[in-house]
Amino acid sequence: xxxxxxxxxxxxxxxxxxxxxxxxxxxxxxxxxxxxxxxxxxxxxxxxxxxxxxxxxxxxxxxxxxxxxxxxxxxxxxxxxxxxxxxxxxxxxxxxxxxxxxxxxxxxxxxxxxxxxxxxxxxxxxxxxxxxxxxxxxxxxxxxxxxxxxxxxxxxxxxxxxxxxxxxxxxxxxxxxxxxxxxxxxxxxxxxxxxxxxxxxxxxxxxxxxxxxxxxxxxxxxxxxxxxxxxxxxxxxxxxxxxxxxxxxxxxxxxxxxxxxxxxxxxxxxxxxxxxxxxxxxxxxxxxxxxxxxxxxxxxxxxxxxxxxxxxxxxxxxxxxxxxxx
Amino acid sequence: xxxxxxxxxxxxxxxxxxxxxxxxxxxxxxxxxxxxxxxxxxxxxxxxxxxxxxxxxxxxxxxxxxxxxxxxxxxxxxxxxxxxxxxxxxxxxxxxxxxxxxxxxxxxxxxxxxxxxxxxxxxxxxxxxxxxxxxxxxxxxxxxxxxxxxxxxxxxxxxxxxxxxxxxxxxxxxxxxxxxxxxxxxxxx
Numbered sequence: 001x002x003x004x005x006x007x008x009x010x011x012x013x014x015x016x017x018x019x020x021x022x023x024x025x026x027x028x029x030x031x032x033x034x035x036x037x038x039x040x041x042x043x044x045x046x047x048x049x050x051x052x053x054x055x056x057x058x059x060x061x062x063x064x065x066x067x068x069x070x071x072x073x074x075x076x077x078x079x080x081x082x083x084x085x086x087x088x089x090x091x092x093x094x095x096x097x098x099x100x101x102x103x104x105x106x107x108x109x110x111x112x113x114x115x116x117x118x119x120x121x122x123x124x125x126x127x128x129x130x131x132x133x134x135x136x137x138x139x140x141x142x143x144x145x146x147x148x149x150x151x152x153x154x155x156x157x158x159x160x161x162x163x164x165x166x167x168x169x170x171x172x173x174x175x176x177x178x179x180x181x182x183x184x185x186x187x188x189x190x191x192x193x194x195x196x197x198x199x200x201x202x203x204x205x206x207x208x209x210x211x212x213x214x215x216x217x218x219x220x221x222x223x224x225x226x227x228x229x230x231x232x233x234x235x236x237x238x239x240x241x242x243x244x245x246x247x248x249x250x251x252x253x254x255x256x257x258x259x260x261x262x263x264x265x266x267x268x269x270x271x272x273x274x275x276x277x278x279x280x281x282x283x284x285x286x287x288x289x290x291x292x293x294x295x296x297x298x299x300x301x302x303x304x305x306x307x308x309x310x311x312x313x314x315x316x317x318x319x320x321x322x323x324x325x326x
Numbered sequence: 327x328x329x330x331x332x333x334x335x336x337x338x339x340x341x342x343x344x345x346x347x348x349x350x351x352x353x354x355x356x357x358x359x360x361x362x363x364x365x366x367x368x369x370x371x372x373x374x375x376x377x378x379x380x381x382x383x384x385x386x387x388x389x390x391x392x393x394x395x396x397x398x399x400x401x402x403x404x405x406x407x408x409x410x411x412x413x414x415x416x417x418x419x420x421x422x423x424x425x426x427x428x429x430x431x432x433x434x435x436x437x438x439x440x441x442x443x444x445x446x447x448x449x450x451x452x453x454x455x456x457x458x459x460x461x462x463x464x465x466x467x468x469x470x471x472x473x474x475x476x477x478x479x480x481x482x483x484x485x486x487x488x489x490x491x492x493x494x495x496x497x498x499x500x501x502x503x504x505x506x507x508x509x510x511x512x513x514x515x
Contacts, residue, residue: 047453055424064449067502117347132501299488
C-alpha cells in the first residue's frame with residue numbers, strides 16, 4: 001500500500017465551530033490528518049455572510065462571502081494536478097475552499113455561483129473589496145468536507161483506514177436541509193445519499209430515514225420554540241422509530257438543536273426523543289480508531305454508549321468511550 | 327395602507343425580485359401550492375408561501391408584510407427546489423424580509439427578525455458572530471426574563487468548555503469595514 005498522499009487545502013471552520021460546536025472542527029481536523037489531508041485554516045476569515053445576515057442586507061452579505069473567497073484565492077496554492085480529481089468544477093486557477101458547516105457551505109457556494117454568473121454584482125462586490133485593499137478573480141470553488149470525503153478520498157481509501165468497523169451501530173443519517181440545496185450539485189436535494197454511503201463504508205448499519213433533508217427548525221428553536229421543537233422532534237422520533245440508536249449530523253446548528261433540547265422536545269411531543277447525536281466526523285474517527293480527545297467526544301451533550309447487541313468495551317473505542325464518561 | 331401605497335410597495339418588491347437570478351419567474355406562478363405543502367413551517371404561518379404570490383397579485387402585499395409569514399422562513403430551500411415554475415422562493419422570502427425591515431414593517435415581536443438584527447450587529451462589530459453576545463442581545467431586545475430559562479443549557483455548555491467568553495475580532499476589521507461602507511455607498515448611487 002502506498003504512503004498517504006499529502007494534499008493541502010484551505011479550510012473555513014466558521015463562527016459556531018470556534019466554541020459552541022468546536023467538536024465538529026476538532027474531529028474534522030483529526031479525520032483529515034489521518035487521511036493525509038492537511039487543512040490550512042484560512043487566515044483572518046470572517047463570517048460567511050450567513051442566512052441571518054442575508055435577511056437584513058444582501059449586498060453586505062455578498063461582501064462578507066467574497067472577502068473569504070478572496071482570502072482563499074490569495075492564500076492557497078492551486079492543487080497538484082495529479083492529486084485533484086479531473087473534471088470537477090474548479091474555477092480558473094483551481095483554488096478550493098473546504099467548508100464543513102452546512103450554513104457556511106450554502107452561503108459561500110451560492111456567493112461563488114452568483115458572483116460567477118452575475119457580472120454587475122461581481123463588479124459591485126469587487127469594487128467594495130478593492131476599497132478594503134483586496135481583490136477577487138473568481139477562481140475559488142467551495143467544497144463541503146463530506147463531498148471531499150466521499151468523492152475525492154473515496155470508498156477504497158476510507159474502507160482501508162477503518163480499524164474498528166461500526167458493526168451493529170444503527171445510524172440515522174441526517175445531513176440536513178442545506179447540503180443538497182438549492183443547486184443539488186453535490187447531493188440530491190430531496191434524498192441525499194452521500195452520508196449514507198460514507199456511514200456504510202465505516203461498517204455502520206444505516207437505517208431507512210425519510211427526513212434526512214427536512215429542516216430541523218434552525219434558529220427557530222430559540223426564536224419560536226414551539227415550531228423548532230416540533231421540527232426537531234419529528235426528526236428525532238422518526239429516527240428512533242426507524243430503529244436508529246445514533247443520529248449522524250453534518251451541520252452545527254442541526255447538531256445543537258437535536259442534542260440540546262431532547263428533554264423539552266420529549267415533553268412537548270409526549271414521546272421519548274432521547275438518542276445519541278454525533279457529528280459524522282466523530283463517527284469516522286471512531287471507526288478509524290482515533291481517541292476521544294481527538295474527536296472531542298466529551299463535548300457532546302448526549303451520552304454515547306456502545307450499540308446494544310454488542311456489550312464489549314475493549315480496544316481503542318472502549319477506552320475512548322470510557323474517557324467521555326469520566 | 328391605501329391602494330396607491332400598496333401598489334408602490336408591490337412595484338418596489340417586484341423590481342427587486344426581477345433583479346434576482348431567475349426572479350422574473352415569479353410571474354409564472356400557477357398557484358399549485360407545492361411550495362406551501364413543502365414548507366416545514368407553513369402550518370404556523372399566517373399566509374403560506376403560495377398565498378404570498380396570491381396576495382401580491384390581489385394588491386394585498388402589505389398584509390403579508392404585517393403578518394408573521396416571512397420571518398418563519400428558515401431558508402431550507404425546499405420550496406425552491408420543488409417549484410414547478412422554477413421560482414427562487416427562498417430568495418423571494420429574503421427580499422420580503424429586507425423590504426419589511428426597510429419600510430418599517432418589522433416589529434419587536436418578530437423574534438426571528440430580532441435575532442437577525444442581533445446577528446448582524448455582532449458580525450459588524452467583530453467580523454464574526456460571537457454566540458454568547460448574540461444570545462444575550464437577542465433576549466435583551468425581545469424577552470429579557472426568558473434569558474433565565476437559558477441558564478441550564480449555558481451551564482451544560484460551560485462545563486464542556488463550549489462557551490467562549492471573549493469575542494474574537496478579525497485582524498483586518500478596518501479593511502472589512504471599508505468594504506462594507508463601500509458597498510453601501512454603491513447601493514445608494
